[in-house]
Amino acid sequence: MARSFRYYEKKRGNRSTGSSKLGSAGEALFFAIFLLIGCGVLAVLFTTLVVPEWRVNHEFVEHTCVVLDKRIGESHSDEGTRYRPEIKIRYQIDGQTYVRWTYDISMSYSSGRSDKQAILSQFTVDEKNPKEYRCWYDPADPSVAVLVRGYTWWIWLVFIVPVSFIVISGGGFVYSVLHWGKSAERCAAMTRRDLFNTNNEPQRKFPNIPDCADITNSPGTRLKFRLPIASSPAWILFGVLMACLLWNGIVSVFVVFAVGGYLKGNPDWFLTLFIIPFVLVGIGLIAFFIRQLLVTTGIGPTLVEISDHPLYPRDRCRLFVTQSGQLMMNSIQVLLVCEEEATYRQGTNTRTETRDVYRQEILRREAFEVHRGLPFEAECELGIPAGAMHSFKADHNEINWKVVVKGDVAGWPDYKRSFPVIIQPANRLLGH
């Protein structure tokens, strides 16, 4: 049955219609065009900026000249007026007299009139008693001469643009050519070859299971390993602060305009109505930041230690949880959670969806106090279910296992802290 075209929704996923070979050809052509443009621009910049400077420093011949006149050249554009020093010199080569306006080889304009004036003041114009200055002329074309030599560093910055074009489009072109007309399986097999030895030993042993090294590199005080927290509360706070400052900084500009209109007795109602939702989001961000600030600073660190790692289905191990701070806890809950995470493209957006597929309460304590210097401590047993799927990580899909500590503190916002664990597959044939 034919499906109606959806105007209101972006196309979901990495799907295409038509010939894949034609698509690859179009992709290769696209990159090839940009590669050619990059190479062309690079060649032009090289011959017009680098080569002349190099020739001035290595091939131009030293000579003497007299200064006849001097002035500041001006170039007017939308960005304002730019200047360059211009000095009229006279010199003789093999009996022939040359007169020209010059200074350096690039004769480029730049902002700032005063520094050009300072350059001109170094040269004296005296028709009766002319002073001699050093100059350098081009032996291939003696009509070309300069008063200064040297290199300008900024011209190398100009190369960033064409070099970026070449690197990105060159990489894309090579990728397109390597995958030209090849099946998805053959491309995947080519990727698997590990040309740069990036797949480490655990990855080869258990493909697509995350490495345990980050989890087992910190010893615990009570049990064998201290589990790392998924995302540090301080980093979350920093992220929220940055988002808050950026959003409210931009919105505040419009608020100033709107308030200014009211103060002058000329209110802009359209602007006022337009910015109201943005201001509300900004207030929400501030509230969220204050909440995070309270959770980060008021609630002390949560530590989780584990007796064994990595874990396997049917495994039983010990878990030790501590919670510091000065808190009146309504409850603390420790959970073992398995979460599926799927990332997909929708048009130009990339979205991630998560879904809990397993949730087991390991520990729950209610109504107790945590005193400063005397943290809450509890040890419990963690059991991995027999049919548990192992941890999994691919480009767009993941299965993550984690120990989650949820706290309900009287008079404070609730908090939740996650500690990833790795579950490897049980295997009858391979000894687990």
Place this chain on the structure above:
Amino acid sequence: MTDPVVTIRFDGSGRVYQPGETLSGEYRLASVHIGAVKAVEVSVLWYTEGKGDEDLAVHEFWRLDTEQGDWIDPTRPGRFSTILPRSPLSYDGLIMRLRWCVRVRAFLDRGKEVVGQKVFQLSNVPAVKVSAP
């Protein structure tokens, strides 16, 4: 004339395999005359299905190519055999599924392709059940 078809058969009867076990079998190209097959690719691979974009990884890959001097006789079955890896295991979750399969892709003359695929299960992780909220 019937369209070309690829059929795949595993040795033994089961479709459930364990990590480290050998998966072997054969494939056949039907309704294809001799000389019409330019290349055949046999892959043992896993791929994901579900909410996320597809991930795909090849565990074992063989390619027979007449241009590389390989002899391809579509009247005779082709064999494959591989030791299965420790992970990832087949999985049937809520928003993602992970499937293992043997996929045979035959490249015929005039740019045609024919693909056959047979899914098998690596280990027996139970499917995730949707529990009531």
